[in-house]
Amino acid sequence: MRNVIFGTGKFASEVAKKLESYNINIDAFVNNKTNLPTDVYNNKPVINIDNLDFTNSDFNIIVAKKPMFMGSAIEYLKNKNFRNAFLIKEEIFFNSIRDIEDLKNYLLPVDFSDKAILNYLETNIVDNCNLNCKGCAHFSNICKPYFVTPEDLAKDLYIINNYFHLLCFRLLGGEPLIHPKLDEIVKVARAMLPKTELVLVTNGVLIPKINQEMIDSLRDNNVIISISLYKLTEKLLPKILERLNKENIKYFINDDYFKKPEVITQFHTRLSTEKNNEGAQVSQNCGGRFCRFLRNGKISKCYYPLLIDNLNDLFNTYFIISDDDFIVLSEITNGWEAIEQLNNSIPFCDYCRSKEQNFEWERANKDVAKLDDYVLKLKKK
Ligand code: SF4
Ligand code: SF4
Structure with a gap:
């Protein structure tokens, strides 16, 4: 049996390195993209998966992408009815691996006859934030207070668990650490999704101060902390990491565990009040x-x-939401069909521009009218 890695980026290359260090030989890298790099790791061949010759050999395909980006690979393998496929768990880079048997726990066999595989889902457990960045994509700088209740989250996750095998669930906001019931929220998420990678995305500023119940709940429910490195976070980073290390909590910074993190200085948006047909x-x-x-x-x-x-609500803009902009959990009858619907574009996409607009990161000032000028300057008079 030959082993082929589905993925051609840094993540894939690091996975190959890890597997080969346990004597699992990698024969090639494949992807379904048109532009493939010439080399990924150790001079292994890099091939478009459509050109892989399955006639002469059996292959294990190992999907090595971050969970958020696994969707198209899963869809591809499902459409080809491919059987010997495995998904790499991101935790392979966080945990110390005892031996090859332990390593196999990070290779998830794919079974397309079971529940649909939903690679990624995120939710705001709270809308507000202690940083109030200008142009926050989740509108945390201008939102009304919102805190999800453990009961409401449990109801949604119950349905999700019925229809999907969810690989990665991210709790975000706003700043999730300001949720007064964070410990309960985390317990509910873990109880409803026992095998899912749980990640809490935070600006990190409150980590040195949050209470011990919250910290215990994060560690005991195997939650990975993803820290977004803003200027204020950077100042506090030694204290933040000291606490996380002391409490044995896994973390990564700016969603990257391979390169030295840099402070976030730029935000960007495509949103516009003008609709287009693009x-x-x-x-x-x-x-x-x-x-x-x-x-x-x-x-x-x-x-x-x-x-x-x-x-x-705040600016009297008139962004229209239609029933085709989302799926209703209680109306799902088939998980794979629901995923297909989510893969398609939605009517709301017509509010997004083809070119991204970049702007400097800054905390919002008190002049509310200026908070979202990046979007509102195109507002029709
Ligand atoms: S820290 Fe994150 S959630 Fe908070 S306002 Fe800034 S971008 Fe939004
Ligand atoms: S183009 Fe569509 S998917 Fe992309 S940000 Fe806009 S609304 Fe969301």
Whole structure:
């Protein structure tokens, strides 16, 4: 049996290195992209998966991408009815691995006849934030207070667990550490999703101060902390890491565990008050297309449709949300069909521009009218 890695980026190369260190030989890297690099790791061949010759040999395909980006590989393998496929768990880079038997725990065999595989989902457990960045994509700088209750989260996760094998679930906001019931929220998420990678995304500023119940709950429920490195976070980083290390909590910074983290200085947006008819095209390239977002019994392709009321209410904008912008959990009858729907563009994508607008990161000042000028300057008079 030959082993082929599905993925051609840094993540794939590091996975290959790890597997080969346990004497699992890698024969090639494959991808379903048109532009492939010439070399990924150790001069192994890099091949378009359509050109892989399956006639002469049996292959194990090992999907080595971060969970958020695994969707198209899973879809590809399902459409080809491929059987010997494995998904790499991201935790392979966090945990110390005892031996080859232990290593196999990080290779998840794919069974397409079982529940649908949903690679990634995120939710705001709270909308507000202690940093109030200007142009926050989740509108945390202008939102009304919102805190999900453990009961409501449990209801949604119960349905999700019925239809999907969810690989990665991210708790975010706003700043999730300001949720007064964070410990309960985390317990509920772990109880409903026992095998899912749970990640809490935070600006980190409160980590040195949060109470011990919260810290215990994060560690005991195997939650990985993803720290976004803003200027204020950087100042506190030694204290933040000291606490996480002392408490034995896994973390990574700016979603990357391979390179030295840099302070976030730029934000960007595609959102505009002007509708265009380019949504289908734009959504093929925007980063938001990977951010499947759960809120109050609905899942949308990205966070905008389910959070845009914050902008509409404050600025009298008229972003229209249609029933086709999200799926309703209670109406799902087939998990794979629901995923297909989420993969397509949605009517809301017509509000996004093809070109991203970049702006300097800064905390919002008190002049509310200026908070979202990056979007509102295109507002029709
Ligand atoms: S820290 Fe994150 S959630 Fe908070 S306002 Fe800034 S971008 Fe939004
Ligand atoms: S609405 Fe569509 S185009 Fe805009 S960020 Fe979301 S997925 Fe991308």
